[in-house]
Amino acid sequence: MKPYNKKLKLASRDLRNNMTDSEKLLWAKLRNKQICGLQFYRQKPILNFIVDFYCPSANLVIECDGSQHYTPEGLEADRVRDEALVQLGLKVLRFDNGQVMGAIYGGSKLQ
Template sequence: MKPYNKNLKQASHDLRNNMTDAEKLLWSRLRNKQILGLQFYRQKPILNYIVDFYCPAANLVIECDGSQHFTQEGLEADRIRDEALAQLGLKVLRFDNGQVMGRIDDVVEEVYQCCLDRLADESP
């Protein structure tokens, strides 16, 4: 079980109800165990962050990044966040909204391959 900040519960609920178009599209391809039968969660609190998508079996976080992530401040905040999540053994995959909206099949294939790799690394 990853560290959970219960104070983020309402914020994560609000984010689930107000997903971006890119998040909605990606969620349509992750939900219902469509990738290797793996369960994904959306807008999941971990530490003091809310990650866009989380797969506990593969220790994988997926982020859909809008333009605010590509400012100097956004890039630095993401670097710090990714480091903190990596300390928990989580791999973070980042896709910008344009990738998700324009090349969803490529994005899903990358997620699929990453899950395969992560599961293979954890098997005895």
């Protein structure tokens, strides 16, 4: 079990109730063990972060990034966050919202 910050529980719930369009689309594909029978959780608190999607059995985090992630501040925050998650043994995959929308609506693969 990865470190869980109980103080983020309400924020996590709020994020689940207010997902972006790309998060909703990706969740529709990840939920109910649709991918290789793997269980994913959405908006999961780990350490002092809330990750978009988490698969404990694969040690995998998937992030859907909006434009705020591509500012100098956003890039640095994501670098620090990813480094901390990697230290826990997690693999972090990041996709921008356009990649997610294109892959789901356009049939291309996320890379």
